[in-house]
Amino acid sequence: MLANTDQIIEALIETIQMVTFSLLFSTLLGLPLGILLVVTRKGHLLQNLPVFNILNGIINIFRSVPFIILLVALIPVTRLIVGTSIGTAAAIVPLVFYAGPYIARLVENSLLEVDPGVLEAAEAMGATPWQVISKFLLPEALSSLVLALTIATIGLVGATAMAGAVGAGGIGDLAITYGYQRFDEITMMITVAILVVIVQGLQSLGNFTAKKIRRR
Template sequence: MLVDNQQIVAALWETILMVGISLLFSFVIGLILGILLVVTRKGHLWENKVVFTVLNAFINIFRSIPFIILMVAVIPFTRLVVGTSIGTAAAIVPMILYAGPYIARLIENSLLEVDPGVMEAAQAMGATPWQIIIRFLIPEALSSLLLGITIATIGLVGASAMAGAVGGGGLGDLAITYGYQRFDTTVMLITVGILVVMVQGLQSTGNFISKKIRRR
């Protein structure tokens, strides 16, 4: 094997760092966009056809671009933000742009699953739109939201692996540099195994927490 344990641990840490930071920022972006998509649609709290149409089109455009193409397309913006287009920090920027709209759509779907009667009851009690969103809409959809975030996190793990194709660092870079380009099958199997364990762990944890919340 051409790599040692330290390199594998370092690559794993880079992957966790990329996924963690990009998830944090993309969740904030996705939450805002997802809520706006719901409350500005026809018949909802802040019905606004223009805002809904623009947001819906914006999200659809970004979601239609494959991640590997998006990474290349936003290189000038990435350089502007972090000063480079190579490395872990550079990979985080397109990962946020990739996951933000995706999370927005997941959040929109989760919020739309909430029984309209819940909002009607909240309005009857005199709750303001913000109170309805924060105290009724989001709590009612929390279990579904957690499953959506779990799916998005797994998607980011896959994106972090693809980032290795353009020097993004992490397990993907290790697999391509040593496993593929230097024909080291052992490194390839190790990186694939680690990614599989990460995905299985994330999915199981997300399912467990979601089930607990749903029971409550």
């Protein structure tokens, strides 16, 4: 049986909700982690190798676990936080654990691209570490950070589709329930087309925004 328009719209709204809230919480987690990974490494502003090694190890652990396994492994944590392990709200918890470390790595890479001479000049002018980070490091890397968050957002779109395998709702759940389990090829093609449009739109928006920032 073909999914109707209302079901498709509802699934799209659920996907947007999952991506939006997951991106928000993941960024709140990943951005400071990424900054800490940079400033605590050897030879940087706040060199602290024990902190760097601990953070680096924890992030590597989460980055090495496939999302579908993380989704199942975090079911007890998800139930503890939101009271259930199924549905859109429940999917946000593993999505944050998945995307947070990923964003931290992307932020780290973006910040490491900043010319060290800029930071040295800031320190020479007497700027405090916080001022160097907020007034020089982050602004210099802003264009790259926008592209990094664009990549993370697209990754979250794919992860929400995968979360549909465990009843998280959204486009992925629709594709599995109708497209796969009921052998509905039309619904499957529609869901794929929607995901393609979302990804293309996000990438175009990210590229446009980053380009505007670079010009400034």
